Amino acid sequence: MEVDFLLIGQGLAGTILSHRLLQLGKKVMVIDLPNANQSSRIAAGLYNPITGKKMVKTWNADLLFPEIEPLYFQLEGLLGTKFLYKKNIYRPFLNIEEQNEWMGKTGDPGFEPYFEEIFSKELFPEVINPFGGILLKNSGYVDINALLDAYSAYLKNRNLLLEEEFEEEFLEGDRDGFRYKGISAKGIVYCNGLGAMKSRYFSNLPFAPVKGEILDLVQRFHPDEIINRGVFRITLPNGNLRVGSTYTWHDLDQGPTENAKNELLEKLEKLVPEEVSAIQSHRFGIRPATKDRKPIIGEHPDFPGVYIFNGFGAKGVSLIPYYSNMMVEMLLSSHQPEKEVNIARFGKT
Numbered sequence: 001m002e003v004d005f006l007l008i009g010q011g012l013a014g015t016i017l018s019h020r021l022l023q024l025g026k027k028v029m030v031i032d033l034p035n036a037n038q039s040s041r042i043a044a045g046l047y048n049p050i051t052g053k054k055m056v057k058t059w060n061a062d063l064l065f066p067e068i069e070p071l072y073f074q075l076e077g078l079l080g081t082k083f084l085y086k087k088n089i090y091r092p093f094l095n096i097e098e099q100n101e102w103m104g105k106t107g108d109p110g111f112e113p114y115f116e117e118i119f120s121k122e123l124f125p126e127v128i129n130p131f132g133g134i135l136l137k138n139s140g141y142v143d144i145n146a147l148l149d150a151y152s153a154y155l156k157n158r159n160l161l162l163e164e165e166f167e168e169e170f171l172e173g174d175r176d177g178f179r180y181k182g183i184s185a186k187g188i189v190y191c192n193g194l195g196a197m198k199s200r201y202f203s204n205l206p207f208a209p210v211k212g213e214i215l216d217l218v219q220r221f222h223p224d225e226i227i228n229r230g231v232f233r234i235t236l237p238n239g240n241l242r243v244g245s246t247y248t249w250h251d252l253d254q255g256p257t258e259n260a261k262n263e264l265l266e267k268l269e270k271l272v273p274e275e276v277s278a279i280q281s282h283r284f285g286i287r288p289a290t291k292d293r294k295p296i297i298g299e300h301p302d303f304p305g306v307y308i309f310n311g312f313g314a315k316g317v318s319l320i321p322y323y324s325n326m327m328v329e330m331l332l333s334s335h336q337p338e339k340e341v342n343i344a345r346f347g348k349t
């Protein structure tokens with residue numbers, strides 16, 4: 001079988017990149033080991049333009065956000081499955097100074113695409129929000145599991161997915177392209193998250209895996225809005241609440257921990273101090289993050305035709321729609337990705 005590109009990994013990165021290539025008429029084959037504890041299957045799928053303790057516009061928001069909803073909406077149409085949930089995010093103010101600061105930004109055209117409304121008084125009695133808060137738009141979440149399941153069925157129907165481990169020792173390459181177990185490809189793209197750390201091509205890249213834990217639980221208050229301060233709290237279609245996430249750089253292989261569960265419940269108590277009547281699930285995943293917190297995109301400096309599309313860390317849902325376009329430009333027209341995300345920033349690996 002001959003293809004243009006062989007993609008390793010069908011997490012969010014491999015899914016969206018292969019979709020973009022197929023839309024342009026390119027031939028792809030995707031290899032993915034299902035049931036691995038991949039980051040995409042654990043993620044809450046939030047896309048949020050104003051993030052962090054200091055509530056700043058997320059990095060490159062004005063480039064990233066126009067791409068997000070159109071892409072997931074297009075994929076919903078293609079796959080006939082719902083997974084994009086556009087939701088306002090409500091962020092309570094911590095104090096009067098913060099309220100004043102954000103009141104001052106209301107007329108700022110830089111924030112206009114993301115502001116729905118500002119409240120100077122409590123909006124929800126169930127939430128600790130004595131100083132009001134800000135309601136964001138251009139935000140929501142993607143049910144990534146629903147997207148990956150539907151897309152993997154779509155690929156399988158077209159014989160474009162191999163559900164098995166990619167074994168790099170069977171990969172051969174020369175000037176004419178690559179061969180892997182009966183598949184010939186002009187290029188190979190590693191979209192395999194932290195799996196790239198085991199690759200002979202990419203193991204020296206500065207990955208910095210970040211563990212995250214997340215709870216599904218039951219509380220009485222079910223607003224349509226996502227509530228976000230310290231933790232996020234999403235009302236799921238079944239009425240359960242999803243609460244996350246933690247960030248740790250140690251205990252990566254310990255599975256879900258009591259510490260993380262308690263941390264999430266304590267932060268939730270400070271946001272929505274209602275009884276938690278049940279915890280439905282407690283899951284963990286490891287984010288494919290990098291030391292400089294930027295994606296890693298581009299062609300290997302010593303091995304032409306070997307590419308990487310990776311390092312989406314905690315923000316794959318917002319980053320991948322935009323950067324997949326840049327990756328396609330590189331694959332099809334040899335346009336170099338911008339310096340900040342280009343693998344070239346690490347020199348020879």
Ligand SMILES: Cc1cc2nc3c(=O)[nH]c(=O)nc-3n(C[C@H](O)[C@H](O)[C@H](O)COP(=O)(O)OP(=O)(O)OC[C@H]3O[C@@H](n4cnc5c(N)ncnc54)[C@H](O)[C@@H]3O)c2cc1C
Pocket residue numbers: 008009010011012013014031032033034036038039040041042043044045046047164165166167191192193194195196211212213214244245246284285286287288309310311312313314315316317318
């Ligand atoms: C708790 C938690 C909460 C999160 N919340 C959010 C959020 O709210 N919003 C957000 O944007 N992001 C969130 N993230 C981050 C998000 O999950 C990532 O940014 C994104 O999903 C990364 O996608 P990926 O495809 O690069 O990697 P992955 O999802 O890890 O996918 C890699 C794929 O490659 C496959 N693979 C690896 N090695 C091989 C091999 N040798 N052979 C075959 N297949 C292989 C794996 O099986 C997997 O399918 C969260 C992550 C965690 C852990």
